[in-house]
Amino acid sequence: MDLGSINPVLLIASLMVAATPILLAAIGELVVEKAGVLNLGVEGMMIVGAVSGFAISVETGSPFLGFVAAAVGGALLSTLFILLTQVALANQVASGLALTLFGLGLSALMGQKYVGIKPPPTGDIHIPLLSDVPVLGPILFTHDVVLYVGIAIVAAVWAILKFTRAGLILRAVGESHDAAHALGYKVVRIRILAILFGGACAGLGGAYISLVRVPQWTEGMTAGVGWIALALVVFASWKPWRVLLGAYLFGGITVLQLNLQAAGVAIPVEYLAMSPYLITILVLVILSKDKSSAPASLGRIFHASR
Amino acid sequence: MKLTSLLASAAMVLGLATGAIAQDKTKVGFIYVGPVGDGGWTYEHDKGRQAVEAEFGDKVETVYQESVPEGADAERAITQMALNGADLIFTTSFGYMDPTINVAKKFPNVKFEHATGYKTADNVAVYSARFYEGRAIQGHIAGKMTKSNIIGYIGSYPIPEVIRGMNSAFIHARKANPDVQFKIVWAYTWFDPAKEADAAKVLIEQGADVILQHTDSTAPQAAAKAAGNVITFGQASDMSEYAPLPRVSSIIDNWAPYYIERTQAVMDGTWASSNRWDGIDKGMVGIGEISDAVPAEVKAEALALKDAIASGEYHPFTGPLNKQDGSVWLAEGEVADDGTLAGLNFYVEGIEGDIPN
Structure with missing residues (x-):
């Protein structure tokens, strides 16, 4: 055993990178679910975001444009879900699953040209002075922009849901779409916006994998992150800061367990491998003792005449 | 009608x-x-x-x-x-x-x-x-080229096929460089680019300057390339898009x-x-081109090893070899039989850590 070979600063810095894709996808899905829509297509939107972002940043040489394209790509795919569930009033669970399957296939097709190519590097920001602070500097101030954008989105979602009228309306739509409709709010329109936001966030999360975390394009490269993000929203009881905590816990333990393995710690590897799932669920379940429950209209189809 | x-x-x-x-x-x-x-x-x-x-x-x-x-x-x-x-x-x-x-x-x-x-x-x-025949050649190149004497190995599942590769690579890395150490990480997946990249980064952060992988995607190659000064080997396919560095050679399944x-x-x-x-003799295992990043004499040795294996003159598991616990596995000159190799479930002497069940 050689714990000394684990560098805690590098560990924390890399856990933030590992957590960001889950965080982005989960915060988007949180908004969607708060509006009363259950979109199981997160995985599909992520992978389409991953390939769109990768393709555009390779073609233009700009990671920034890549991330924009990823958000647009994710949102575009989610319009399919909008058509199915908000216009055609199809079952949300089935539509979401279909979206994932479709997204996986579509991304494989879109990405054929891009296998084995290296994307332009996404630069890290080095904030002068702050990034030179020992320990905290490398942990907090030497990441790429998107990582900070992820945290900013969590903060913004929290503030908007908690303090603004827009947030209140969104929550009303999610709790009781009939009441919201009776009050004159455009239920479908609000839900469409929420779904688009969710798609854009998932797309960003996917592109973070293909442009920063790996970085390359491989078919099926999200490998289930979208499903983890979905589960995280539930275990975080639809609370933005808990999503952040959950994502960092999950990402953190994933990276930590690899570190412990490499350092030769005498814990059986099977336990280490399952620890991210176990510990994240355990912590969030304990936290959610306060009986905060799902939005009451979650997954229910809204039709104005009923 | x-x-x-x-x-x-x-x-x-x-x-x-x-x-x-x-x-x-x-x-x-x-x-x-x-x-x-x-x-x-x-x-x-x-x-x-x-x-x-x-x-x-x-x-x-x-x-x-x-x-x-x-x-x-x-x-x-x-x-x-x-x-x-x-x-x-x-x-x-x-x-x-x-x-x-x-x-x-x-x-x-x-x-x-x-x-x-x-x-x-x-x-x-x-x-x-x-595949273990190819791993022997990888091990040799890895042992010769590592400067930190730490070789990272990304395993998928603890099954005989993977353990054989680890043992073969280790035996030949040690022969080339007696100070070599292996750091092994089990990813518990065949294919998860993000996790494979994480595993490679962790190994690099802990000092490995050679990454061997037994997972299927090219993500560890990308991570090694981003880190610089780390060499890798293509796994299952040539992965030549990462040549000449970090990928210095590969095992190609045909x-x-x-x-x-x-x-x-x-x-x-x-x-x-x-x-x-x-194996190599019938062409089912191919060795991808050894890139110019490898010094000429190391390349010559690797190719000689390949020829010796192909002709049957040398078997990668030839005694004297001990098991991890120090007990004798193969006596001097003895060659492992296929039955033992097919069910191989132990490390050879020198590899640290336990194989998960």
């Missing part, structure tokens, strides 16, 4: 015609563990499938299903393929072993071929490649000749269950 009977007979003729065509063609199915575009393991199996199509043209029809999880769902996927009329089905990952055997019991007339496993039946053959041979056997009606395990 006339019209309906006419239609009915037309339909019958059509049905017979398509039936006849279907019988002419030999249908070959493939079950893949990852996507065909993984750039590694599954990519090479799919190249084998394409070679079968190219060889037999209209006489075969090939079908495949990708990203089939190992476990219960595999049984459904294989059954589906058998129900759809496949004559020969290749199941291309270790975890499909029991599902393949189970499905084979239900379809005695369908031939099954399971890669890297050890359970056979009347209609189930197994085949694998002696399944095409075997797939063609077995498809031919089904067509001829001569197919019989067998246990094939070929």
Whole structure:
């Protein structure tokens, strides 16, 4: 055993990178679910975001444009879900699953040209002075922009849901779409916006994998992150800061367990491998003792005449 | 009345015609563990499938299903393929072993071929490649080239195939450089680019300057490239898009000749269950070009090692070798037999850590 070979600063810095894709996808899905829509297509939107972002940043040489394209790509795919569930009033669970399957296939097709190519590097920001602070500097101030954008989105979602009228309306739509409709709010329109936001966030999360975390394009490269993000929203009881905590816990333990393995710690590897799932669920379940429950209209189809 | 009977007979003729065509063609199915575009393991199996199509043209029809999880769902996927009329089905990952055997019991007339496993039946053959021969060459290059004397190894699942590779690489790395240490990380996946990249980064952060992988994607190559000053080896496929650095060489699986041979056997009606395990000599294991990043004399030594293995003059598991606990495994000059190798479940002396159960 050689714990000394684990560098805690590098560990924390890399856990933030590992957590960001889950965080982005989960915060988007949180908004969607708060509006009363259950979109199981997160995985599909992520992978389409991953390939769109990768393709555009390779073609233009700009990671920034890549991330924009990823958000647009994710949102575009989610319009399919909008058509199915908000216009055609199809079952949300089935539509979401279909979206994932479709997204996986579509991304494989879109990405054929891009296998084995290296994307332009996404630069890290080095904030002068702050990034030179020992320990905290490398942990907090030497990441790429998107990582900070992820945290900013969590903060913004929290503030908007908690303090603004827009947030209140969104929550009303999610709790009781009939009441919201009776009050004159455009239920479908609000839900469409929420779904688009969710798609854009998932797309960003996917592109973070293909442009920063790996970085390359491989078919099926999200490998289930979208499903983890979905589960995280539930275990975080639809609370933005808990999503952040959950994502960092999950990402953190994933990276930590690899570190412990490499350092030769005498814990059986099977336990280490399952620890991210176990510990994240355990912590969030304990936290959610306060009986905060799902939005009451979650997954229910809204039709104005009923 | 006339019209309906006419239609009915037309339909019958059509049905017979398509039936006849279907019988002419030999249908070959493939079950893949990852996507065909993984750039590694599954990519090479799919190249084998394409070679079968190219060889037999209209006489075969090939079908495949990708990203089939190992476990219960595999049984459904294989059954589906058998129900759809496949004559020969290749199941291309270790975890499909029991599902393949189970499905084979239900379809005695369908031939099954399971890669890297050890359970056979009347209609189930197994085949694998002696990847450990390639690992010996990797180990030698790795041992010669490491400066930190730490070699990182990304394992997938603790199964004999993977453990053989680790042992073979370790033995030859130690021979080349007695100070070499292995750091092993088990990813518990064949294909998860993000996790594989994380594993590679962790190993690099902990001082490894050589990364060996037994997972299927090119993600560790990308991570090594980003880190700089780290060398890697292509796994299952050449991964030449990462040459000359970080990828300095590779193990290439070449399944095409075997797939063609077995498809031919089904067509001829001569197919019989067998246990094939070929290596460098038969071309099932190829060694990708050793790039210029490797010093010339190391390259020469590696090629000499390759030739010695190919000619049968040298076996990568030749004694004296001890097990991890220090007990004797192979005496001086003794060579490991295939049975032991097929079920290998221990580390050789010098590797630290335990193999997960």
